[in-house]
Amino acid sequence: MDILLFCIFLAATFGAGATGALFPTGEWYKGLNKPSWTPPNWVFPVMWTSIYLLIAFAGARVAVLDGSAYAMAFWAMQIAFNALWTPVFFGLRNLKGSVPIMVCLWIAVLGATITHMQLDFWAGLAFVPYLAWVSVAAALNLEMVRLNPDQKSLQLQNL
């Protein structure tokens, strides 16, 4: 594997992952009604770090193969929606508004998993934990919308 190529893909995940540090969970998140199966807070950075390493690896493997156009387009799409979700959920506290973003993310990750798998078994496999985790995150997002019907999003223009 081309290490420099891996590092550029990893830099992309770092851009998306930086939202986790910049828009942290806090008292507001603690106060939300959550389903009983919500993972503890420490699980999230562990999962995301693992996923980012895995998909940078997958991207670097597949980018050099012929016929990787769709895989690369889905790779780019997933990282954009990945970067968008956290500021909308934890920044704007917009539970409902983060659902369509999660849907777009889920579609992009599904597309990336399939197209990577078609070209390279290990790259496809590296996307599977991501697809599983985004499915959990989507269910969690929907449950939080349902359990917090009166939650208002932050009105930035009034601050």
Next chain:
Amino acid sequence: MDILLFCIFLAATFGAGATGALFPTGEWYKGLNKPSWTPPNWVFPVMWTSIYLLIAFAGARVAVLDGSAYAMAFWAMQIAFNALWTPVFFGLRNLKGSVPIMVCLWIAVLGATITHMQLDFWAGLAFVPYLAWVSVAAALNLEMVRLNPDQKSLQLQNL
């Protein structure tokens, strides 16, 4: 050009561009000290819409070519940092914190411009307005840091 491929790249830019609608300029931005050459507000969405269309076109042209690995890695990197900048600047109002993000974005766009140009003249050309605009945006960001030394970023944990 493969239209579906273009649409997936365009979807990625839509994810990044949605930050412009979700974290709009407002009274806070109006109150900042800005350099005399700051473009009027209406210029920003016009520029970004044009740039997003151009780079989706560039991505779709280059993705299908042999040897596009680095071009695709830089394409993915630029869209991640593009999505990150707006929530940090307009959401967190973190002028200083948005500078390193802008630097990473500028590097990614430079890398994308060069690698696209090496493979396809029109794709490379399509990245040139983006590189020019991000250079302006970086200068603007630095000037705003300099002109607003007492600007505090939003403390989400206190809201």
